[in-house]
Amino acid sequence: MTEAVLEIKDVNLAFKGKRTVLDVLSNRPSRDVHALNGVSLDLRRGETLGVVGESGCGKSTLARCIVRLYEPNDGEILFQGKDVFEASERKDRSYNRRVQMMFQDPYSSLNPRMTTRQILSEALKVHDMCKEVDIPEKMSGLMDLVQLPEDALDKYPHEFSGGQRQRIGIARALAVEPEVLIADELVSALDVSVQAQIVNLLLDLQERLQLTILFVAHDLRLVRHVSNRVAVIYLGRIVEIGDSETLFANPSHPYSQALLSAAPSLDPDDKGKKIHLEGELPSPLDIPPGCPFHVRCRHKTPKCTTELPRLRPLDGRGSVACHHAEEIENV
Amino acid sequence: MTDLSLSSEIKPSRRPSRMQIALRKPGFMAGAAIIGASTVLALFPNVFAPHDPNFIDYLAVRQPPSWQHPFGTDLLGRDSLSRVIWAYSINMQMAVLATVFALTIGVIIGALVGYYRGIADMIFGRVVDAIITFPFLVLVIAVVAVLGPGLINMYIAITLVGWVYYARLMRAEVISQMTNDYASAGIVMGYSDLRIIFRHLLPNALTPIIVYWMTDMALAILLGSSLGYLGLGAQPPQAEWGVLIAEGRNFITTAWWLSLMPGIAIVLTGLGFSLIGDGLADLLRPRG
Amino acid sequence: MTLKSVHSPILQVEDLCTTFGSGIATIPAVRDVSFSVNKGEILGLVGESGSGKSVTLRSLLGLSRRYGETTGSVYWKGDNLVVRSEADMRRIRGGEIAMIFQEPMTSLNPLLTVGMQIDETLKAHTAMNASERKARAVEMLDLVGIPAARSRLGEYPHQFSGGMRQRVMIAIALAARPQLLLADEPTTALDVTIQAQILDLILSLAKDFDMGVVLVTHDLGVVAQTCDQVAVMYAGRIVEQGAVRQVLRAPQHPYTVGLMRSVPENVPPRTPLYSIPGTPPSLLSLPEGCAFSARCPQKTVLCEQSRPHLTNETGERAVACFSRVETQGDAVA
Numbered sequence: 001m002t003e004a005v006l007e008i009k010d011v012n013l014a015f016k017g018k019r020t021v022l023d024v025l026s027n028r029p030s031r032d033v034h035a036l037n038g039v040s041l042d043l044r045r046g047e048t049l050g051v052v053g054e055s056g057c058g059k060s061t062l063a064r065c066i067v068r069l070y071e072p073n074d075g076e077i078l079f080q081g082k083d084v085f086e087a088s089e090r091k092d093r094s095y096n097r098r099v100q101m102m103f104q105d106p107y108s109s110l111n112p113r114m115t116t117r118q119i120l121s122e123a124l125k126v127h128d129m130c131k132e133v134d135i136p137e138k139m140s141g142l143m144d145l146v147q148l149p150e151d152a153l154d155k156y157p158h159e160f161s162g163g164q165r166q167r168i169g170i171a172r173a174l175a176v177e178p179e180v181l182i183a184d185e186l187v188s189a190l191d192v193s194v195q196a197q198i199v200n201l202l203l204d205l206q207e208r209l210q211l212t213i214l215f216v217a218h219d220l221r222l223v224r225h226v227s228n229r230v231a232v233i234y235l236g237r238i239v240e241i242g243d244s245e246t247l248f249a250n251p252s253h254p255y256s257q258a259l260l261s262a263a264p265s266l267d268p269d270d271k272g273k274k275i276h277l278e279g280e281l282p283s284p285l286d287i288p289p290g291c292p293f294h295v296r297c298r299h300k301t302p303k304c305t306t307e308l309p310r311l312r313p314l315d316g317r318g319s320v321a322c323h324h325a326e327e328i329e330n331v
Numbered sequence: 332m333t334d335l336s337l338s339s340e341i342k343p344s345r346r347p348s349r350m351q352i353a354l355r356k357p358g359f360m361a362g363a364a365i366i367g368a369s370t371v372l373a374l375f376p377n378v379f380a381p382h383d384p385n386f387i388d389y390l391a392v393r394q395p396p397s398w399q400h401p402f403g404t405d406l407l408g409r410d411s412l413s414r415v416i417w418a419y420s421i422n423m424q425m426a427v428l429a430t431v432f433a434l435t436i437g438v439i440i441g442a443l444v445g446y447y448r449g450i451a452d453m454i455f456g457r458v459v460d461a462i463i464t465f466p467f468l469v470l471v472i473a474v475v476a477v478l479g480p481g482l483i484n485m486y487i488a489i490t491l492v493g494w495v496y497y498a499r500l501m502r503a504e505v506i507s508q509m510t511n512d513y514a515s516a517g518i519v520m521g522y523s524d525l526r527i528i529f530r531h532l533l534p535n536a537l538t539p540i541i542v543y544w545m546t547d548m549a550l551a552i553l554l555g556s557s558l559g560y561l562g563l564g565a566q567p568p569q570a571e572w573g574v575l576i577a578e579g580r581n582f583i584t585t586a587w588w589l590s591l592m593p594g595i596a597i598v599l600t601g602l603g604f605s606l607i608g609d610g611l612a613d614l615l616r617p618r619g
Numbered sequence: 620m621t622l623k624s625v626h627s628p629i630l631q632v633e634d635l636c637t638t639f640g641s642g643i644a645t646i647p648a649v650r651d652v653s654f655s656v657n658k659g660e661i662l663g664l665v666g667e668s669g670s671g672k673s674v675t676l677r678s679l680l681g682l683s684r685r686y687g688e689t690t691g692s693v694y695w696k697g698d699n700l701v702v703r704s705e706a707d708m709r710r711i712r713g714g715e716i717a718m719i720f721q722e723p724m725t726s727l728n729p730l731l732t733v734g735m736q737i738d739e740t741l742k743a744h745t746a747m748n749a750s751e752r753k754a755r756a757v758e759m760l761d762l763v764g765i766p767a768a769r770s771r772l773g774e775y776p777h778q779f780s781g782g783m784r785q786r787v788m789i790a791i792a793l794a795a796r797p798q799l800l801l802a803d804e805p806t807t808a809l810d811v812t813i814q815a816q817i818l819d820l821i822l823s824l825a826k827d828f829d830m831g832v833v834l835v836t837h838d839l840g841v842v843a844q845t846c847d848q849v850a851v852m853y854a855g856r857i858v859e860q861g862a863v864r865q866v867l868r869a870p871q872h873p874y875t876v877g878l879m880r881s882v883p884e885n886v887p888p889r890t891p892l893y894s895i896p897g898t899p900p901s902l903l904s905l906p907e908g909c910a911f912s913a914r915c916p917q918k919t920v921l922c923e924q925s926r927p928h929l930t931n932e933t934g935e936r937a938v939a940c941f942s943r944v945e946t947q948g949d950a951v952a
């Protein structure tokens with residue numbers, strides 16, 4: 001088995017809610033948003049790990065924790081065996097070079113007052129990626145890599161389309177020769193045909209540069225297409241993780257089953273087997289006790305309402321966090 | 332699989348340049364003309380003033396406007412027009428010197444507390460609350476009263492109070508810019524905090540500051556001449572609009588031109604700065 | 620399953636054009652759009668961003684008048700809406716014809732309770748008295764699947780989640796029992812699970828109340844699962860139109876084929892996806908011939924010289940292309 005580049009161990013993160021004086025006086029419990037509740041996963045060298053789940057389930061929070069934009073309350077994130085949140089490691093900016101993030105919104109992720117050239121040369125200079133004289137050559141290499149014409153270097157972000165901006169964002173990330181790329185909804189804001197271009201680019205770059213990618217997206221078809229393994233998140237917990245093809249063909253957790261069946265098929269006659277989830281995603285302000293999915297689960301038993309199921313490996317499948325995973329038929 | 336048609340994909344920038352936008356704004360152009368002219372007068376009063384502003388002529392005191400003295404003469408027979416023109420130097424200097432230090436200090440402090448938040452931000456909040464509970468003018472007068480009257484002390488007083496307004500604006504703007512992913516991208520790229528603050532956030536947060544600066548310069552002239560009028564700012568015989576108005580105040584019924592002309596100068600430059608400020612809000616916005 | 624209503628159309632759009640701007644920089648946002656919608660039928664409008672879907676929808680209700688000029692005809696029960704006055708249109712909007720906008724979060728008034736917003740619509744478009752209106756409001760929230768409807772009438776939009784707000788929007792839109800619903804990407808901002816619920820809701824309302832629906836979306840999966848008819852738009856024009864089954868099974872316009880192939884379904888994992896090369900042309904400088912010619916693999920010399928018209932050779936399907944793609948079922952393997 002390939003080694004783990006990043007190990008995420010039991011990470012918890014709650015965003016502190018605002019407490020007014022009134023709340024304190026009336027002894028109301030603090031309204032913390034429990035965004036991540038004990039997430040553990042390994043990112044293996046050279047793989048693409050897809051992360052899916054409903055909006056608000058904590059996908060972006062996880063991605064932002066990995067690049068140290070947020071600090072977990074609890075748990076650790078190890079990069080090549082070292083805790084990235086330890087004081088000595090925090091000072092080390094090279095982590096931020098080796099693990100790069102690409103953002104969802106192509107309109108806000110580039111500084112509107114900098115040209116592509118300024119954006120790229122800044123990245124190259126700050127991390128001393130090459131000699132001053134080699135910067136122009138390096139930049140044209142990057143433009144080639146992301147398939148943008150060289151005259152794009154002297155343009156401002158507003159002169160580009162959404163797809164082109166995402167390419168510039170990718171070029172900026174690649175400029176510093178990272179080992180790990182965190183792609184948070186990289187293509188969600190784009191049209192299908194542009195999505196396809198960017199996904200192709202990513203797959204191609206991964207192969208050429210041996211990148212490890214965490215691919216966060218809510219488009220299940222896309223995640224299935226690019227990922228080697230997939231993690232399904234529900235209310236800040238991984239409920240199922242495993243090999244992409246197995247998981248998509250044969251989801252084991254009732255939530256994965258419902259999620260995957262809700263994706264509209266391109267075949268007009270393929271309507272039958274949708275599993276309807278009742279109700280909505282409960283608020284991360286107060287997560288139900290026991291299995292957090294039990295309020296919407298068709299298979300729940302009394303045990304589910306009291307006891308939290310742990311993520312455990314199943315034979316021939318990935319790991320699943322459900323008490324009754326063995327008994328539940330795949331629909 | 333690589334598609335080569337991408338070079339044609341780049342949108343030609345068909346938008347009008349900033350200059351073209353500016354030319355299409357009559358208000359902005361009028362403001363720019365007023366301030367441009369004021370600046371020229373301020374820099375070269377000797378070229379434009381017809382007489383020596385301090386030449387005393389006891390034979391020609393309080394003369395009404397005439398061809399020789401278009402704004403009349405004052406109680407010492409000095410040419411009012413020349414004095415109003417020479418006052419441009421001192422009043423325009425006020426507009427700049429009473430604001431730039433406040434602006435610089437305010438922008439830096441505002442950017443830092445906006446970026447770091449935390450305890451510094453809480454202390455900043457208290458300081459702001461404390462300062463803005465008093466009316467601006469009252470505070471400035473209090474500080475001048477302590478330091479003593481005079482131009483330099485007036486600048487110090489206005490700066491001591493005025494930076495708060497810039498800092499407050501800057502803090503809010505930086506916090507709102509921080510929600511853009513380019514700021515997060517800077518952190519993720521491993522850039523230093525100072526680089527993110529001053530290279531990335533500041534240029535994007537500066538537009539409202541500059542717009543406010545224009546209004547503030549108008550206010551500074553008003554404030555400076557008020558203090559001059561009260562005898563706390565520029566001191567006679569220096570030609571300064573507030574001082575000039577004060578000199579004429581006892582003769583308002585008999586020699587109305589003494590106070591009116593500097594008054595018009597104040598209103599005109601104030602208007603000029605405000606018009607520029609309005610136009611700049613549009614012009615400085617990043618395009619896209 | 621393949622029941623198709625054989626009613627006469629309630630909405631008939633002919634040669635709809637909407638132009639923005641004036642002088643040298645006119646933007647032909649919508650050109651010669653024609654389609655019809657029957658009772659109980661759902662028409663899907665698909666295409667890339669900027670292809671004119673939203674403008675088409677807004678033009679039907681005369682909402683583009685303020686910014687641009689609309690020509691052509693929109694026959695609503697035999698009556699041409701394009702020439703009707705703004706006052707007439709106000710009566711029809713929200714009454715007989717309802718619309719749901721792309722941005723669910725911004726189209727509810729944050730200062731009014733949900734109950735008040737439903738009530739407002741009913742007051743404007745029905746003759747119901749207060750208690751009837753209240754009953755209808757509860758009924759509507761119930762219908763769109765908001766639990767404890769009666770108690771939630773007094774709540775404000777921010778107290779609802781994104782999916783619920785969109786359902787509230789639908790409840791408001793449907794309160795006055797419109798005969799036609801215009802829905803602009805009603806589910807784009809939502810998760811697949813909520814999307815499935817909302818689409819099912821729209822589907823069942825269309826069938827139960829015999830309501831016609833025009834559904835704008837850019838997700839072909841949504842079209843496949845919900846619509847009866849589909850019209851594909853490109854650079855302001857409809858390039859292919861027909862029954863959903865036929866169009867998705869055997870797309871004939873090269874653009875539709877490209878769109879279908881870009882969707883990563885039934886493609887071996889981690890292989891390059893098909894993507895239509897290039898980007899849509901700027902509406903300010905459309906080519907003389909076929910607007911798709913710069914990106915089209917089937918292009919011939921003819922395509923650059925003249926523009927293909929939307930032809931309806933088979934009666935079932937209209938395609939605007941000189942050389943239709945004939946390979947049946949190629950895109951959906």
Ligand SMILES: Nc1ncnc2c1ncn2[C@@H]1O[C@H](COP(=O)(O)OP(=O)(O)OP(=O)(O)O)[C@@H](O)[C@H]1O
Nearest residue numbers: 639646648667668669670671672673674675686902
């Ligand atoms: N008020 C307006 N003034 C000028 N041009 C406009 C206006 N509204 C829309 N347009 C232009 O009309 C064209 C069609 O826009 P429209 O909103 O219909 O696209 P759409 O197909 O709905 O795209 P999306 O999938 O992004 O919602 C675009 O080029 C757009 O820029």
Ligand SMILES: Nc1ncnc2c1ncn2[C@@H]1O[C@H](COP(=O)(O)OP(=O)(O)O)[C@@H](O)[C@H]1O
Nearest residue numbers: 015033035054055056057058059060061062284
């Ligand atoms: N900066 C923040 N402050 C407070 N709450 C936040 C913040 N960022 C995210 N959240 C909350 O944390 C939860 C998880 O969010 P996120 O990770 O963005 O979800 P997603 O899976 O859609 O990416 C949500 O309830 C969200 O509202």
Ligand code: SF4
Nearest residue numbers: 291294297304322323
């Ligand atoms: S543990 Fe129980 S409630 Fe949770 S998913 Fe499994 S069966 Fe459903």
Ligand code: SF4
Nearest residue numbers: 909912915922940941
């Ligand atoms: S008319 Fe020609 S260019 Fe246009 S879609 Fe058909 S084949 Fe392609």
Ligand SMILES: [Mg+2]
Nearest residue numbers: 056059060185
């Ligand atoms: Mg997210």
Ligand SMILES: [Mg+2]
Nearest residue numbers: 672673721803
């Ligand atoms: Mg739209």
